[in-house]
Amino acid sequence: MSQQVLTSTGDENLPFFLPDVFETWFSKNGWQPRAHQLELLAHTQAGQSTLLIAPTGAGKTLAGFLPSLVELTQTPKPKPGEARRGIHTLYISPLKALAVDIKRNLEKPIDEMALPIEVETRTGDTPVSRRQRQKLNPPQILLTTPEQLALLIANKDASRFFEHLDTVILDELHSLVISKRGHLLSLGLSRLRTFRPELKTIGLSATVADPDELRRWLVPQCPTDEIALSQFVHLQGGAKPEISILKSNERIPWSGHSARYAMPEVYEAIKKHQTTLLFVNTRSQAEMLFQELWNINEDTLPIALHHGSLDVAQRRRVEEAMQRNALRAIVATSTLDLGIDWGDVDLVVHVGAPKGASRLAQRIGRSNHRIDEPSKAILVPANRFEVMECQAALDANYYGAQDTPPLVEGSLDVLAQHVLGSACAGPFSAENLYQEVVSSAPYATLNREMFNKIVQYVATGGYSLKTYEQYAKIKENADGTWRLSHPSFAQRYRMNCGTIIEAPMLDVRLTRKRGKTSAFRGGPVLGKIEEWFVESLVPGDTFIFSGQTLRLEAIQEASCYVSKASESDPKIPSYMGGKFPLSTYLADQVRGMLADPEKWKNLPPQVGEWLEIQKLKSILPARDELLVETFPRGDRHYLICYPFEGRLAHQTLGMLLTRRLERVKARPLGFVATDYAIAVWGLRDFSKMMQNGELSVDQLFDEDMLGDDLETWLDESFLLKRTFRNCATIAGLIERRFPGKEKTGRQMTVSSDLIYDVLRSHEPDHILLQATRIDAAHGLLDIRRLGEMLSRTRSRIVHKALDQISPLAVPVMLEIGKESVVGEAQESLLQEAASELVDIE
């Protein structure tokens, strides 16, 4: 047995205890326990919660479980007749698949050391019978997800179920904390601490910009005291990955996201490596890349496709083939982002813009599970701006810069869900629940007044018109505690619990029938596809899905029926932009690159030349400046600006600019936004208007647009309605749509848009509208980032009037026509449809 003192990454000498059986097991496998594993063991044995940041391949999972395995080995087995000890360790991961994977990895040491420890998973896929059994007869280690934890604590027996809980392990913490799932989890964690004040937490994370945010997350916060932090074990990241940008002899396109030009070179790279992982940002890009590679796959290399919309069975087959090293390449979206073990990948190819330096590092980390060998990655930019973005990400990797976004405060809709869940577990005192809630880091600054509003909202909807008192969901008892007014609400809670709101999806079913047969039935399911996408097609249209070209035959109930098509030019899903906007850090780096010709040497010559011509014909703005160009083209006039703040913030800015231009009678017609720039076009000569003082850039971009203009626009914005729908669903105002139950007729449900309109005109300060605005500020509208940009560039706007389009403007100009403005466009479509009627008559 080893009982020693070690010094590694920490400054302290930490005592730890590792039983002989573990020592023997390590050496039998030819290993030695690593310093960070022992350090984490020491902290946990001292009763301290700890954050472990370590690169992939460093034995992070084993490090996380080691303290529990050691302690459970030391706990004597219960004698016959003695009550079982219940759950000792709860492991929570963002992915169901990860829980399953971890179970497999944990069973190895447990079996090899013959430890008396039971490990089980509990996810949405776990059969009801097993879940029931787990409640009566729980394993010592339970592997589960945030949603399952929420369900477990909303149970009457929760405190007994967790009475022996000792440790909670939170895996992939960096990805959990950024979402509403993270908020739900943080509230669950606080509840567990109420049951077990001595509870220890272990957070496992990839490298992030601000580790202290995660350290706060792991320990209870006290509003009156200083910020509390957990212990921290940081293993600096092994060998630095070798990243390069694909050196292509082909012409790099101005715009677009397909990177088709680079396919032969990507294929050559696949041929030279054992197994290549190809990452893209969206599902449609994955489909396209897969198709392109097979078009040139002369050696018929086994190349597979993997994304979240494919049928589960098909995904499992790909994963299995991957583990057997039977594949040479796999095209994937973020479904493979998280730490599942993926055989021997020796090359990662990232097609398209990386969007963030940390994001890229995490993806590349996937490729190599041996810490001491460098991972190898190639970036393939799809257009010229992406070349600069890739270069910036590459530089960031070299300096080890991190750009994970700062965490946001806990959202109110999630809190409402939690309050109802609390009542499902039994009567609660508002004061105690409030104290519990503010002990979790995301809600540490929540004031009591807001909390009370949420409780009122849960009880009767929180309206100033008190008409629902008699139907209250939770009621106050004489002793001041709140109880559920009817048990059926607990059942409804269980059906609506969780924070993931998925777009309605249809099954894609393969059929042999074609044309106007009325009855389509059965057929194998290829996967799921978004309803909105299928709705934009007409029968006979072709698209790529699951690596095949398919022809839409019919939509019936919750399925869309497709047949195999041979068309060479399918109508593919339109690129919806990545889910993630360009990170603030990378944007700043790209602006810096643009301003400094010295840095162009690292870029491909054609990109350098492009910037040279821009400098000649127009202006290259300094790093802190905002360039605005105006020029005529065809019978229209254009205004282009280059904020580099990401597509979401640009969309908002585009809307606001259009409104302002309308007000000064510049007669704008529309705009288009990319991650890098915005183009607005209209009928009047913008340059001339600026010359004669009718229009001023400083006024046009004044920060005050975030006041009234924003408010007025928000009132009509479909983006805000979408945000409201998510908030209202999570907060329980709208019940979820369940597959199969939708048939009862859409006219019977109440659309969230109608609710939004009524609520906004009658009670604009309602708590759910407040929650919606807070969400929108950093979500779909990215108002926060827009505000920062406007204040940064104040009086640093440079305007250049041009006779014709500038080189820098070409990419965004090429996007025009591919997208249109939503609001007005709908009216013009209706006008078109109506005028056709006249033609017919």
Place this chain on the structure above:
Amino acid sequence: MTAVAKQHDNCPVEIQFRDQRLFVDPRGSLFWPEERLLVISDLHLEKGSSFAAHRGVFLPPYDTHTTLEALALCITDWQPVRVVSLGDSFHDESASTRLPQSCKLRLRQLMENRDWIWVSGNHDPKPPEDIGGTFCSELQIGALNFIHEPRTIYRDGEIAGHLHPCAKIRRRGKTVRRRCFVADDKRMILPAFGAFTGGLNVRNEAFDGLFENHLLRAWMLSGAEVYAVNGKALVR
């Protein structure tokens, strides 16, 4: 406030149906000048409180108020002597008893000095309590026949509700969906008027056999405008 300004520019369109001159109001009502008669359908009053009473879902309790104010605008514009509410006027049988006092007063005010006919619907098979007006299961006036649920057997001049028609068009890969009036040469179905009433696509099976497809036409309601669209342009 452009939204408010638009409401004042309400642009109804005149149509011919069974040789009668009718006006389609973008708010969702139908006016028959010859009879000075206004028709609305599927008000679903107190739908919000019905969700609260039966499911513990607390929708904003302002739907009845909103619906009645929209109806008041129609009445001010058209000054009808007779109003026909085409069934499902109340969301459930006890809805009229749940009407807030202010709404009850507002409704009585609207009903004052005019004939008010409640046609029965599947949601409100019985007359509302303590509200007044005439109650019937169907109504024939001149060439037009008013009933809640469209009959399966074809009937000339039938004006019905019940189905909450919505029409969808598709152009350049984008779709637009709106509440609508839908008709062929014999039958017309009104959109739902109530603030919380959803819609059903006219291409849904529920509409099968109700119209002569080649004569189908929809009047789509969008803001202050009505767009007449040929049935051929409508998609699922």
